[in-house]
Amino acid sequence: MTSPSPVLYDYILSPSCYKARLMAALAGVRLALRPVDFHPGVEHRGPELLALNPAGSIPILVAPDADGDLILTESAAILVYLASKAAPAFLGSGKPAESARIQQWLAFSARLTASLGGARLHEMLHRPGDLAGLRASGIAALRELEAALFEQRLKGEAFLVGNRPTVADIACFPYVALAPDGGVSLDAYPSIRLWMRAVRALEGFIEMPGIHRLHELKPDPHEAPATAEA
Amino acid sequence: MMPLESALVWTPVALSADLPAASVIPARLADAALAVWRAQDGTVSAVADRCPHRGMRLSHGFVRGEALSCIYHGWRYGKSGRCLAIPAHPALTPPETIRVATYRAAERDGIVWVTASQEAGAVPAHDGFLGLRSVTVAASPARLAASLGGTLDGSVIDGTIGGVTARLLLASSGEEGVLLVHLLIASGAADAGKIAASRALEGLRRQAETATITGEAA
Numbered sequence: 001m002t003s004p005s006p007v008l009y010d011y012i013l014s015p016s017c018y019k020a021r022l023m024a025a026l027a028g029v030r031l032a033l034r035p036v037d038f039h040p041g042v043e044h045r046g047p048e049l050l051a052l053n054p055a056g057s058i059p060i061l062v063a064p065d066a067d068g069d070l071i072l073t074e075s076a077a078i079l080v081y082l083a084s085k086a087a088p089a090f091l092g093s094g095k096p097a098e099s100a101r102i103q104q105w106l107a108f109s110a111r112l113t114a115s116l117g118g119a120r121l122h123e124m125l126h127r128p129g130d131l132a133g134l135r136a137s138g139i140a141a142l143r144e145l146e147a148a149l150f151e152q153r154l155k156g157e158a159f160l161v162g163n164r165p166t167v168a169d170i171a172c173f174p175y176v177a178l179a180p181d182g183g184v185s186l187d188a189y190p191s192i193r194l195w196m197r198a199v200r201a202l203e204g205f206i207e208m209p210g211i212h213r214l215h216e217l218k219p220d221p222h223e224a225p226a227t228a229e230a
Numbered sequence: 231m232m233p234l235e236s237a238l239v240w241t242p243v244a245l246s247a248d249l250p251a252a253s254v255i256p257a258r259l260a261d262a263a264l265a266v267w268r269a270q271d272g273t274v275s276a277v278a279d280r281c282p283h284r285g286m287r288l289s290h291g292f293v294r295g296e297a298l299s300c301i302y303h304g305w306r307y308g309k310s311g312r313c314l315a316i317p318a319h320p321a322l323t324p325p326e327t328i329r330v331a332t333y334r335a336a337e338r339d340g341i342v343w344v345t346a347s348q349e350a351g352a353v354p355a356h357d358g359f360l361g362l363r364s365v366t367v368a369a370s371p372a373r374l375a376a377s378l379g380g381t382l383d384g385s386v387i388d389g390t391i392g393g394v395t396a397r398l399l400l401a402s403s404g405e406e407g408v409l410l411v412h413l414l415i416a417s418g419a420a421d422a423g424k425i426a427a428s429r430a431l432e433g434l435r436r437q438a439e440t441a442t443i444t445g446e447a448a
Contacts, residue, residue, distance in 0.1 A: 143365075147432055150363055154421050187256045188366040188403065188410070190248035197253070215292045215301065216252060 005030045006063035006082075009049065011038040013124075015117060015174035016075045017059040018208040023079045023170050025206040027087035039125055076106040079167040090167050101161045105168035111141050112175040119182025120175075131183070138184045142192065145172065149191035158198040165202060173199050177211045239350040240336070240343040242399045242412050245361035249274065249342060254298055256289035258410065259346060260402040264333065265289035266342060269296045275309045276344045278331040282313075288330065341399070341412060359397050359414035363428055366403045367411050369438035374398065374409065377438040391415075392430030394423045 008024075008031045010017045024031045036058050037043040045056045053060050053073040061072040063081065072078045083090035092098040115137035121127040122134065148160070157163040160172065177196055179186055186192060199205070200214050207213055243257035243266060254267035256279060263279035265288035277298070279287050286302040293299070297314055299306045304317040305328075313328035336343050336353045340361040343353050367374060375382035378398070380389025387398040395416045403410040415427050 143432070143435075146365075147428060150428055151425055154424055188364075190245065190255070190364055193255065194248070194250070212301075215299070216294045220294060 003064050005032040006061055007032045007034050009034050009036050009044075009052070009058050009060040009062075011036050011044075011058055013209060014038065014058060015120075015178055015208070016057075016113065018174050018211070019075045019170055020059045020061060020078045020082070021208070022174070022206055023082045023090070023167065026165070026170070026202060026204045027082050027085070027090065028204070029082050029086045076109065076167070076171055079106075079170055083167050090165065090170070092161055092166050098161055102166050102168045105160050106171050108141070108144075109168075109171035109175070111137070112172060115141055116175045116179045116182055116184060119184060120178060121182075123182050135182065135184050138179060138182065142176065142179065142184070142186075142189055145176065146189045146191050149195050153191055153194070158195065160195075165199065169195075169199055174208070174211065181210060239347050240345045240353055241401050242341045242354075243276070243344045243401065243410075244342045245364055245412060246274075246337050246340045246342055247361065248364065252293045252295075254289055254291055254293055256287065257342075257344065258402050258404040259333075259344060262333075262346065263287070263289075263404065264344060265291070265298065266335065266344065267293050267298045269293060269309065271296060273309060274335045274337055274342055276333040276335040277307065277311055278333075280330070281305060282328060282330055339414070339417075341414075356397060356399075356414055358417055360417040360419075362413045362415050362424055363431060364410060364412045365431060365435060366405075366408050367435045367438055368408045369435075369442045370407075371400050371409065373442055374400070374411070374434070374438045377434055377441060391434060392423070392426035392428075394419055394427045394430075396427060 008020050010033045021031065038058065043049060044058050050056055052071055055073060057073065059075055059078060061078045063070045072081060092102050115134050118129050119131060119134040119138055122129045122131050152160065159165050160168040176192060197214065201217060205213050241259055243264065244255060249255055249266065249268045251268055251272060252270045254265050257264040257266045264276050265279040266274065266276045268274050277288060279289050281288050281300040281302060283300065283305050284302055286300055288298060288300055290301045291299050292301065297306045297308055305313055306315040307330050308314050311329045311332035312326060313324040316322055316324055334345050334350065338353045339356045339359055371382055375387045378387060378389040378391065380387045385400040389396055397414040399412040399414065401410045413427065413431050
């Protein structure tokens with residue numbers, strides 16, 4: 001008998017919830033999605049969800065486990081759990097430096113959430129906040145990411161840690177890709193652009209509103225005349 | 231700040247290495263937003279960053295084979311700027327009048343150059359250099375040159391960065407007070423030199439931007 005699917009308390013427009021959906025899709029894990037009325041219902045601050053996560057944030061993953069239900073409320077932990085269960089290659093080779101670098105990026109991803117995610121919430125849902133300050137912190141984080149990804153390219157590596165994707169990439173990708181929602185342009189970051197292409201081209205990649213897969217990888221619905229320019 | 235392109239006919243808009251085959255990127259002239267794209271066959275083209283259909287940025291689009299497509303409704307443009315296909319009307323051959331404005335584009339020394347001028351002469355040469363990184367810096371050319379301790383000549387700064395002989399090419403970022411800076415280093419540099427130059431570039435930017443904010447004399 002197969003165990004029941006983990007339940008993800010999910011909001012379609014949340015980049016943090018998308019991290020969990022994307023990781024599950026790449027790992028081939030089936031999730032039972034439980035939609036949360038984040039906006040305008042503020043359901044994540046209601047008694048049912050606060051009982052699961054007193055912090056009042058989503059995503060929340062409730063996974064059946066040997067010792068009873070495992071309740072995870074931090075997206076980085078959700079990524080690590082899904083990868084450990086079904087796609088351990090996303091945790092790297094296990095070499096100390098590699099594991100540590102993955103942890104470094106998981107922690108870094110919280111800065112992206114606070115800065116770029118904060119600016120996005122301000123612009124989309126009118127959350128109060130110091131928009132200029134949030135954007136400046138977001139740009140500082142993007143510059144760090146760009147410099148690191150440039151050095152990765154010199155090594156011939158397309159991802160944050162090594163030449164294959166890890167949870168580090170999945171943790172950092174969504175808030176970066178959606179930075180323009182918060183009024184932060186991505187035009188000035190060529191290495192980030194190439195990295196996002198590599199993530200969007202992954203086998204099993206799924207979309208969310210504002211983030212699409214590489215159209216050029218889809219079958220051409222309008223074959224032939226394109227190459228026939230006189 | 232003086233418009234950087236006033237003395238220039240060709241503008242360095244990106245590094246060749248940042249534009250792989252079958253891809254499109256946003257770029258700038260001082261007074262125009264561009265979509266610069268590389269076809270599968272390696273040819274680089276530059277067009278106005280605006281689809282004539284609904285105004286969507288073509289730099290958000292995608293390249294299949296030898297054509298650039300708009301992400302919105304898939305209108306497809308060839309290297310000449312002419313619309314080749316409209317997916318909603320698959321049987322239609324689009325009239326020749328449907329086209330996107332094109333610019334001349336060329337590559338040299340690992341840099342992609344664009345001009346709006348039909349009379350522009352040879353593409354500028356930077357023999358012995360190779361493009362390493364492009365970054366934006368919120369500082370003036372004079373301030374950047376002072377921070378580097380280099381010499382500013384028009385839109386070119388020569389100096390040393392991270393122990394490596396370097397040249398900075400300055401262009402418009404499209405944002406007031408922000409420069410697009412291409413770092414070129416000696417073409418024979420080893421990876422260690424490239425990393426040192428890249429890290430020193432981050433430091434240079436911090437220094438130039440901090441000096442701008444605190445209002446130090448350039």
